């Protein structure tokens with residue numbers, strides 16, 4: 238199978254595409270891949286280290302206020318579609334898969350114009366702009382939340398979950414916290430704000446640092462690559478240093494390995510993070526971002542809360558005290574965390590990659606008919 242994958246901008250769109258590639262390779266070791274990403278997105282850091290062929294297009298999102306910028310956006314989009322057509326012609330894919338982000342808009346649209354089968358994957362409970370635009374021309378649509386189905390043309394959307402869930406569930410982790418100078422015999426709380434980090438979570442972490450320093454459990458805080466220096470500086474200004482049980486990192490490259498050894502999570506409610514949390518049955522406290530389309534993070538998180546699999550702390554209620562209280566609940570109340578873990582496992586879809594792969598096969602077969 239020859240597959241073009243496209244998804245960009247943030248980790249939540251990119252990791253599912255890479256996880257799908259892994260599953261395809263398990264079924265079809267001869268499969269060949271080309272990843273088409275944007276110039277600006279973090280895919281430029283994430284995809285090349287995997288060894289997958291990678292091409293970049295220049296695209297940008299629509300701005301709500303500056304109309305001149307939007308003319309440029311359309312110009313770039315049309316140019317990216319033209320470039321995509323050339324890329325598709327040269328690579329001759331059996332299928333083109335879009336996992337969200339502006340770049341996927343151009344690549345998948347080009348494939349649709351060329352009558353190549355296309356599958357789009359919607360990670361969130363509220364469909365993103367790009368996927369809504371591509372839905373009419375898509376051969377099949379894979380969704381990770383049942384509620385998303387109704388937002389797409391009737392009969393096209395299938396519940397498959399998020400392929401990243403299968404990747405994290407399958408991994409045989411050999412990760413040791415000792416690589417970070419921590420211990421493996423203590424439970425570890427992982428705090429991160431999605432793939433980019435979240436200023437609100439980072440500020441609460443700084444307020445909570447003195448309390449975390451005194452806890453019997455370990456705390457690993459991921460600030461986001463662009464926010465690390467600022468967190469370090471603010472801590473230094475306040476004369477607070479992390480104790481032996483606390484580590485602060487800009488980013489974790491090997492998240493599937495690390496998650497397998499994580500006792501509890503505090504994070505944003507990005508869809509891919511949620512898929513990982515539920516695939517592994519990790520108790521979590523979710524702090525949905527208020528700055529996303531259709532408030533989709535709150536909706537993503539709500540499905541877990543409804544199942545008793547996670548708790549929400551709304552961002553306006555987040556500070557050092559509420560963060561420590563939440564962390565203590567997860568790490569010190571074994572009855573609660575065991576129940577959350579069990580419920581999270583029930584919601585998880587660790588076969589999501591296989592399901593999406595089957596959807597690809599049916600899209601290819603449908604186009605041949």
Ligand SMILES: CC(=O)N[C@H]1[C@@H](OP(=O)(O)OP(=O)(O)OC[C@H]2O[C@@H](n3ccc(=O)[nH]c3=O)[C@H](O)[C@@H]2O)O[C@H](CO)[C@@H](O)[C@@H]1O
Pocket residue numbers: 247248249250252337360361401429430431432433459487488489490491492493505506507508509510511513526528529533534
């Ligand atoms: C602000 C914003 O627009 N966020 C969106 C974005 O989030 P974002 O890109 O943050 O995506 P998610 O939270 O869904 O996923 C983050 C991914 O990055 C990985 N990770 C994170 C930190 C780290 O140090 N290392 C690492 O590898 C996680 O394991 C996970 O695989 O895409 C998601 C999926 O469409 C959406 O649900 C989010 O609303």
